[in-house]
Amino acid sequence: MSLDPFAPEISVVAKGLEGKIITIYGSNNLGKTKQATRFKNPYYLGFEKGLGAIAGVKFAAINTWADFKKVNKALTSKTTVAKARELYQTIIFDEVEVSARYCSKFICDKYDADTIASGNDGFGLWKEYETAYFEEIDKLISAGFTVVFIAHQTTDKAGKVWAKGDKRALAPIIDNSDIVVHLRSNGTNEKNEVIKSSAYLAETSEFFARSRFDYIQTYLPEFTAEALEEAVIKAIELQEEIEGITAVTYSEQKETLKSEELDFETLYKKIVDAGKLLHSKDKGEVVTGIIENGLGKGKKVTDFTKNHVEMMVGVLDDLSDEVKALGN
CATH class of the missing domain: 1.10.260 (434 Repressor (Amino-terminal Domain))
Known part of the structure; x- marks a missing residue:
């Protein structure tokens, strides 16, 4: 990577989902976890016990923040990240709010505090908590995986729907997401069979959603992992056609963003x-x-x-x- 403003790098767009950061949120029983496990070569980090009805998925049961730190180190450290990426393309982080609670408890235990607010002689441990959460998330999203964060939803005082979670935990996730998908139920058909949820990829007055891709389909009538991947691929192909760019592989894109090794x-x-x-x-x-x-x-x-x-x-x-x- 060049840090010389007189010989700058030129930004590029990578094809496909590799290296993309995706947040999927909505109410219960919309297929968030099920569809996430359909992305390529997934590894499921189960802060929430969401695999009860899904078989055949490689996973780690995350019961504490220390559990996550241990797994995250194996996935992202310089000595093991290449091996991890040979095994897995997608890391599923399920679920944001629970992970934040685990991190909060970890910080409280570390500083012998009952709550984050009461720690540090009443001044709070907010910065320590925010830093601890950010550092682990930053490692995960920087390692080259497709990372899928799963969250529940909440409604603010104005009636708008957002991803649920502490703002200090949500910020590094939402801010770094290439796509934030809001799911909505379609109920059941005349045979009382569940109809697949619909996905929204653009913000409205009713809910938050977004995409970094200008040409992406902003509504998927039936949300599936395959439909989302196809939407991303088509969006990049359209960008190539309309803007005259040439999309590159994720590995080529990563080379332009890589910092010089500091030895x-x-x-x-x-x-x-x-x-x-x-x-x-x-x-x-x-x-x-x-x-x-x-x-x-x-x-x-x-x-x-x-x-x-x-x-x-x-x-x-x-x-x-x-x-x-x-x-x-």
Whole structure:
């Protein structure tokens, strides 16, 4: 990924559902979980016990936030994410509100508090809770899976329907969702057989829904995993046709978004080498100023630790600018 504004990356659109983030919400018994398990190669994270009538799905029973952290680490860590992605394309996160309760309890236990509000001597543990939830969700949605979040629905004071859950938990999910699907029941037919729910992909005065894809079908008469995938594929094909773009694979898109790997040892050596060169050119005070500006007054290169990697990037950039100014 280029961070040079004079040689920028160009944004691209990826084909299909791979790497997409989807939120599906609605009332009970609308087929949210059943259809989610029909996406490709699913792995079900069961905060809510939603597989009681669905057989053959690979799953993890999540009963605590610690359970989720353990599974999420296996799915997203650098040493295991490739293996996980060979096994699974879709991760199903069922359900948002329950997961938030588990995270809240985890934070309360960690800080020996009865509630989030009463913790921290009455000032609350809201920031700790929000950070803990965000960090785990961010890992999951950044790992390259199609992630399907499932939520119940709630109605606000004005009568509008929204996904249900604590706002601190919903924010990183809804804000990062490529599609938010609102489901509505169609009742039963003349034989008292349940008619598949309908899906809405655009907001109205009655409910919240949305899609990042301008050309997507905003209403699916019968909601199925296959129908949603087809709608996404057609939307991207239309975008190619109308806007003249060329959609790429998810792997190609990911390359444009990938940050440079920040390696402590490599950065440390480059900083030392740049510092030595500048010292040899009577620029020792400049080096000291850059190090102290990045790490703190009185600090030296030897004070850098592996927790300072991002700071070291800034220090190296400044040192490199000084080296360039010497004509080296």
